[in-house]
Structures are given as structure tokens and as C-alpha cells.
Amino acid sequence: MQTTELKVTGMMCEACVGHVTRALQQVPGVNQVEVDLEAARATVQHETAGTDALLAAVEEEGYEAQVASGS
Numbered sequence: 796m797q798t799t800e801l802k803v804t805g806m807m808c809e810a811c812v813g814h815v816t817r818a819l820q821q822v823p824g825v826n827q828v829e830v831d832l833e834a835a836r837a838t839v840q841h842e843t844a845g846t847d848a849l850l851a852a853v854e855e856e857g858y859e860a861q862v863a864s865g866s
């Protein structure tokens with residue numbers, strides 16, 4: 796299990812949090828997702844999911860994502 800923190804740009808409200816959370820949860824290999832609106836962060840616990848897949852899932856929802864920490 797790994798934890799990856801993403802910086803997510805463009806979230807304005809709880810609906811955005813829901814979009815980002817759902818998008819990340821749908822990536823195969825993701826176990827748990829927590830999204831913090833004020834901090835503009837998503838904390839993802841995952842096993843097989845690659846970081847690229849996490850970033851792509853967020854970007855497909857129309858937000859920008861960068862890896863903040865983790866591996």
C-alpha cells in the first residue's frame with residue numbers, strides 16, 4: 796500500500812470534491828481517497844494504481860493535478 800498526495804487545482808465547492816473523489820475511486824487499484832477542498836489536496840491510498848493513472852483521472856474531470864508527495 797502506498798499513499799500519494801496530489802495537489803488538485805480548480806476545485807471550488809463540495810460538488811468538485813465529489814467529482815474528484817469519485818474519479819480517483821474508479822481508478823483500478825485505489826483503496827481509499829480523501830479530498831480536502833481547503834487544502835486543495837487529495838490523499839490516495841492505493842496498491843497497483845500508478846501515479847500517472849491518478850493524475851489522468853483527475854484531469855479527465857477537468858481539474859489539474861500534480862503529485863505533492865509520496866511515490
Ligand SMILES: [Cu+2]
Nearest residue numbers: 807808810811
Ligand atoms: Cu464545484
